[in-house]
Amino acid sequence: MASDGAVIAKGEWHPANSSRAIPAVLRDDGILLVAAEEERVLASAVPERTEISPRVGSIPRRVSFPDGSVFETRDNDGIDTYLRDKRGARSGLIHRLEQFHPRLILMTLAVILLATTIYRFAVPVLVEVAVLVTPPFVPELIGSGTLASLDRAILKPSELPEGERQAISEGFSKLAVHSKGGQKAYQLYFRDGGVIGPNAFALPNGNLILTDDLVKLANGDREMVLGVLGHEIAHVEGEHSLRQLYRAAGVAALVMLIAGDVGSGVEDILTQGGALVALSYSRAAEAEADRRSVELMRAAGYDPAALSRFFAVLEDKLGDHEDASILSSHPGTPQRQQDIRNYAAELEGRPRAR
Amino acid sequence: MAMAETAPRAAEGQSFERASFTGSASEYFGIWIVNVLLTIVTLGIYSAWAKVRRMRYFYGNTVILDRAFEYHATGKQIFIGRLIVIAFLIVLNIGTAIFPPIGILTPIVILIALPWLIKRSLRFNARVTSYRNVRFDFVGTAGGAFVAIMLGSLVAFISFGILAPLASRWTWRYLFNNLRYGDRPFSSDPQLGRLYGVWVLPALIVFLGSIVFGFIAFVVIIGAAAVMRESAELTSTQMTVLSIAGLYAGLFIYFILYGVAGLFYRAGVRNVAWSAAELDGRHQLVSDISRLRYAWIAISNVIVTVLTLGLMRPWAAVRMARYVNEHTGIRINGDPGEILSSIEASGAAISAEYMDMEGFDFGF
Numbered sequence: 001m002a003s004d005g006a007v008i009a010k011g012e013w014h015p016a017n018s019s020r021a022i023p024a025v026l027r028d029d030g031i032l033l034v035a036a037e038e039e040r041v042l043a044s045a046v047p048e049r050t051e052i053s054p055r056v057g058s059i060p061r062r063v064s065f066p067d068g069s070v071f072e073t074r075d076n077d078g079i080d081t082y083l084r085d086k087r088g089a090r091s092g093l094i095h096r097l098e099q100f101h102p103r104l105i106l107m108t109l110a111v112i113l114l115a116t117t118i119y120r121f122a123v124p125v126l127v128e129v130a131v132l133v134t135p136p137f138v139p140e141l142i143g144s145g146t147l148a149s150l151d152r153a154i155l156k157p158s159e160l161p162e163g164e165r166q167a168i169s170e171g172f173s174k175l176a177v178h179s180k181g182g183q184k185a186y187q188l189y190f191r192d193g194g195v196i197g198p199n200a201f202a203l204p205n206g207n208l209i210l211t212d213d214l215v216k217l218a219n220g221d222r223e224m225v226l227g228v229l230g231h232e233i234a235h236v237e238g239e240h241s242l243r244q245l246y247r248a249a250g251v252a253a254l255v256m257l258i259a260g261d262v263g264s265g266v267e268d269i270l271t272q273g274g275a276l277v278a279l280s281y282s283r284a285a286e287a288e289a290d291r292r293s294v295e296l297m298r299a300a301g302y303d304p305a306a307l308s309r310f311f312a313v314l315e316d317k318l319g320d321h322e323d324a325s326i327l328s329s330h331p332g333t334p335q336r337q338q339d340i341r342n343y344a345a346e347l348e349g350r351p352r353a354r
Numbered sequence: 355m356a357m358a359e360t361a362p363r364a365a366e367g368q369s370f371e372r373a374s375f376t377g378s379a380s381e382y383f384g385i386w387i388v389n390v391l392l393t394i395v396t397l398g399i400y401s402a403w404a405k406v407r408r409m410r411y412f413y414g415n416t417v418i419l420d421r422a423f424e425y426h427a428t429g430k431q432i433f434i435g436r437l438i439v440i441a442f443l444i445v446l447n448i449g450t451a452i453f454p455p456i457g458i459l460t461p462i463v464i465l466i467a468l469p470w471l472i473k474r475s476l477r478f479n480a481r482v483t484s485y486r487n488v489r490f491d492f493v494g495t496a497g498g499a500f501v502a503i504m505l506g507s508l509v510a511f512i513s514f515g516i517l518a519p520l521a522s523r524w525t526w527r528y529l530f531n532n533l534r535y536g537d538r539p540f541s542s543d544p545q546l547g548r549l550y551g552v553w554v555l556p557a558l559i560v561f562l563g564s565i566v567f568g569f570i571a572f573v574v575i576i577g578a579a580a581v582m583r584e585s586a587e588l589t590s591t592q593m594t595v596l597s598i599a600g601l602y603a604g605l606f607i608y609f610i611l612y613g614v615a616g617l618f619y620r621a622g623v624r625n626v627a628w629s630a631a632e633l634d635g636r637h638q639l640v641s642d643i644s645r646l647r648y649a650w651i652a653i654s655n656v657i658v659t660v661l662t663l664g665l666m667r668p669w670a671a672v673r674m675a676r677y678v679n680e681h682t683g684i685r686i687n688g689d690p691g692e693i694l695s696s697i698e699a700s701g702a703a704i705s706a707e708y709m710d711m712e713g714f715d716f717g718f
Contacts, residue, residue, distance in 0.1 A: 056411045059422060
């Protein structure tokens with residue numbers, strides 16, 4: 001090193017746009033940064049006109065000169081030492097944070113804490129925003145798609161007598177009139193549920209499906225059936241399924257955004273698992289739907305607490321009332337019956353709702 | 355060694371070199387956790403810069419012939435690209451609210467724009483990659499992307515995967531034949547016969563798996579139906595959840611089957627396509643991933659990542675990168691130093707000052 005100026009690092013120099021590599025050193029001779037081969041200067045510039053790539057781990061560093069040539073070195077520490085002398089401790093802050101050090105444990109804890117907070121508070125807000133801006137064709141697509149696939153896979157045409165269906169449809173219309181969106185927002189379908197058994201469910205576009213088994217289970221108690229339908233109307237009104245869907249999608253999207261790269265397998269699990277989660281209503285949504293059923297039934301002039309009879313029948317006919325489903329967060333049926341009757345009684349104390 | 359050997363050319367001193375990965379899980383963990391933390395704290399804004407650091411780490415540790423790759427995209431570039439996408443979505447939403455028919459048009463517009471986006475994204479990713487100070491470039495057209503990727507996926511999907519090798523051939527030809535390294539072209543012409551050769555095993559996985567799971571599902575449904583009729587303490591909504599969950603469980607099993615088969619297929623196709631690829635018509639690329647090992651690494655990565663709530667993701671990513679790199683190589687015809695030194699940057703890829711949209715990432 002028979003040259004003036006301190007050697008910063010050894011490496012290679014590439015001419016502009018060329019893959020030719022010449023072994024070289026990077027020197028600081030007071031005013032200029034110089035890339036030189038032995039005695040021959042290959043490129044030089046004042047430090048302000050050069051660009052030094054930020055440090056990431058221990059990958060090679062590049063010093064780009066204004067003439068387009070590049071000095072490349074694996075001597076990260078040499079470059080860092082030079083930068084610290086020149087620019088003070090502010091350089092390479094992110095890299096210092098990233099170094100393997102006990103403080104990473106603190107960062108990990110901070111990440112876990114923040115992630116939990118986001119899940120608890122930010123996701124619900126985002127879900128509400130998403131529901132607000134959802135164009136109407138989205139629930140329409142989800143609804144018609146689900147009905148079509150259920151029809152293909154599980155459901156069969158209803159075998160109920162025409163008169164029975166007519167009567168239930170009329171009662172249903174009376175309920176729907178009092179709901180948000182009115183009668184035309186809902187369409188009731190009768191189906192033989194096959195393996196599904198006694199059941200009713202609502203799709204986000206206002207399509208309701210009622211299985212023959214549920215009507216048979218009611219054993220002529222038409223109000224009970226209507227109470228269940230009221231409960232389902234509430235799910236549509238509250239856009240519960242859409243909310244669940246968005247919650248799952250939101251969690252998946254947040255994980256992807258925050259973690260950056262999550263690996264394709266994990267990504268798939270998030271999106272698929274999200275769909276499963278989306279199908280189970282939350283406990284709060286169920287309670288809300290129960291209460292709304294009471295209101296709708298009362299407004300239509302039926303027995304407000306008819307829905308509680310349905311749960312009672314379920315209990316009687318179908319054995320004990322352990323919560324067997326891992327997918328649900330439903331309160332047990334005795335409690336639900338009680339809540340429904342309490343709410344009906346409470347409403348009696350009030351003037352008639354709408 | 356390579357599984358797909360083309361007829362050996364005049365072997366005047368061929369040298370075969372494998373790539374390697376020089377990063378470590380502990381080093382990447384630091385980078386990753388700081389990325390996550392800063393992304394959260396900055397409400398997502400930092401994610402663009404985080405991506406740059408992540409890509410630079412993986413490119414900079416991918417070494418072949420003693421030189422590493424380099425990733426040149428800036429956080430600002432990626433951030434602006436993402437802003438454009440978000441702005442587009444917001445405008446779309448407002449537009450739909452004011453004039454609902456726009457909503458019907460949206461999917462159509464996106465479908466039309468997709469090939470163009472794919473092309474731009476491939477070009478962007480190629481141009482921000484360099485090796486020995488020379489950048490890559492991608493010269494494929496949107497029309498090519500439409501045929502190779504969208505039409506290909508459709509054909510593979512409609513034929514239940516039977517025509518997947520055809521789609522793979524289109525895709526990889528599109529990717530390689532339009533890829534440039536400086537002034538030198540890449541080319542690849544994976545033979546359909548070889549592609550069907552690696553398709554047999556995944557096809558068997560799906561076929562036999564479907565039979566086995568179909569039988570199990572049949573038994574379960576019969577059983578469940580009996581149980582439900584006998585004693586179900588389930589409320590109506592619970593029943594809904596259960597029955598639909600059953601439906602989804604079936605879909606999920608199919609998804610797992612196709613996922614596992616897809617891993618085997620992807621690794622096999624990569625071997626065929628890369629081993630059929632050449633740089634400058636003379637230097638052959640080689641890929642000899644063991645399909646079983648690749649599937650095992652991918653599946654165990656997912657399991658470990660999920661069980662550790664994502665904290666082992668850096669380890670998983672490094673593990674996969676190391677395995678894939680070590681089974682990728684190039685056979686240079688002639689003296690590597692000389693040949694590589696003669697390659698010059700060319701054309702549009704020189705200027706680093708262009709703006710491009712960062713769209714979807716296809717692992718090149």
